[in-house]
Amino acid sequence: MSRTSIEGPSGARRVSLNGPTMGTRWTAVWFDDGGPDPMAIGQALVRAVGAVDDQMSTWKPDSDLMQLNRAPVGDWMEVPPTLVSVLAAALQIRDASDGAFDIGVGRLVAEWGFGAHAGQVEGLAGARASLDIDALEIDRRGSRVRKRAPMALDLSGIAKGFGVDELARVLDAAGIGAFLVGIDGEMRARGKKPGETPWSVAVERPELERRRIHGVIDLEDCAVATSGDYRHVRDGDGGRISHTIDPRTGRPVANGVASVTVLAPTAMVADATATALMVLGPDDGLSFADRFGAECLFVLRRDDGSFAERASGRFAEAAGDPVENQAFTVSADAVGQKGSDERAAQSPATA
Numbered sequence: 001m002s003r004t005s006i007e008g009p010s011g012a013r014r015v016s017l018n019g020p021t022m023g024t025r026w027t028a029v030w031f032d033d034g035g036p037d038p039m040a041i042g043q044a045l046v047r048a049v050g051a052v053d054d055q056m057s058t059w060k061p062d063s064d065l066m067q068l069n070r071a072p073v074g075d076w077m078e079v080p081p082t083l084v085s086v087l088a089a090a091l092q093i094r095d096a097s098d099g100a101f102d103i104g105v106g107r108l109v110a111e112w113g114f115g116a117h118a119g120q121v122e123g124l125a126g127a128r129a130s131l132d133i134d135a136l137e138i139d140r141r142g143s144r145v146r147k148r149a150p151m152a153l154d155l156s157g158i159a160k161g162f163g164v165d166e167l168a169r170v171l172d173a174a175g176i177g178a179f180l181v182g183i184d185g186e187m188r189a190r191g192k193k194p195g196e197t198p199w200s201v202a203v204e205r206p207e208l209e210r211r212r213i214h215g216v217i218d219l220e221d222c223a224v225a226t227s228g229d230y231r232h233v234r235d236g237d238g239g240r241i242s243h244t245i246d247p248r249t250g251r252p253v254a255n256g257v258a259s260v261t262v263l264a265p266t267a268m269v270a271d272a273t274a275t276a277l278m279v280l281g282p283d284d285g286l287s288f289a290d291r292f293g294a295e296c297l298f299v300l301r302r303d304d305g306s307f308a309e310r311a312s313g314r315f316a317e318a319a320g321d322p323v324e325n326q327a328f329t330v331s332a333d334a335v336g337q338k339g340s341d342e343r344a345a346q347s348p349a350t351a
């Protein structure tokens with residue numbers, strides 16, 4: 001865990017912690033005005049995010065998820081309650097998105113050359129390519145799950161978001177009233193900074209070559225997630241291959257969507273929804289967003305390499321708001337009251 005702290009507005013000390021997790025880094029920023037010891041909080045953050053990784057990683061052979069993947073069909077397996085709740089949420093989002101988000105895609109992800117088991121498909125040959133509705137039985141009370149068919153579950157499209165919610169839970173429990181936490185592109189904010197200024201988060205422009213800001217979101221009490229075709233890709237015969245699989249076709253998405261940013265009350269929902277919208281594309285995606293009161297921004301790649309946008313909710317209102325060459329600035333507070341979604345961002349812009 002590394003740490004920086006500087007004197008902030010009104011004398012509060014800005015605490016900024018980060019450390020490695022899930023192949024990337026977690027971050028937490030807040031202002032310390034004499035509350036609990038920041039390093040003790042930091043240790044709790046490390047434990048929280050480590051627990052999520054230990055339960056939900058496909059890179060750790062002994063994670064609870066990988067044990068479940070190996071478990072015999074038909075046997076109940078006891079798993080931690082947090083894993084049960086993420087599995088249940090994932091199944092719900094699968095239904096809501098008509099199968100666009102599907103944690104049963106593990107075999108396809110490996111077949112298309114992504115993730116921890118890229119290319120190692122021998123052991124997965126019998127696994128379902130997607131989850132049908134009864135494939136997984138969840139007993140929340142008993143905190144156990146049972147497979148009804150062989151499957152290769154992959155929580156990579158939702159676990160980072162859940163990890164961010166766990167970071168937020170630790171800071172809430174410590175009585176920190178204002179903070180910004182994140183893992184990679186998924187972020188969640190609470191309250192406002194001293195001086196009543198909002199937490200600002202930058203949304204990256206979906207370019208492979210360089211990192212540029214596409215827009216800025218001011219977050220208050222909500223989360224943002226971005227999925228994109230521009231970072232985790234590999235080159236294939238016909239061009240770039242996305243790591244997002246359309247479970248309905250069994251193939252990587254190729255729908256011209258460069259990135260999707262989603263705002264939601266929790267980072268878990270924002271994360272999974274962003275992945276779902278990558279699959280659904282702008283037309284179906286925007287009607288999905290509409291139905292669920294989601295706020296989302298699609299950045300589309302035109303043939304000539306330029307970008308176009310399609311947006312719902314506050315993103316639509318903010319479109320064409322040219323601030324210093326950024327495509328938009330959006331203020332988001334307590335969004336998604338109606339239901340589910342949001343958009344994501346990549347890095348603290350001015351945190």
Ligand code: ADP
Pocket residue numbers: 100101102103105109114115154155156157158185226227228232243244245246247271272274275278279
């Ligand atoms: P990122 O934020 O890194 O762009 P996402 O949150 O979109 O990633 O998650 C992508 C990962 O989720 C993939 O690498 C794969 O492991 C898994 N995945 C791919 N397609 C789907 C899908 N349709 N539904 C659920 N998970 C998926």
Ligand code: MG
Pocket residue numbers: 156157158225227270271272273274275
């Ligand atoms: Mg996701």
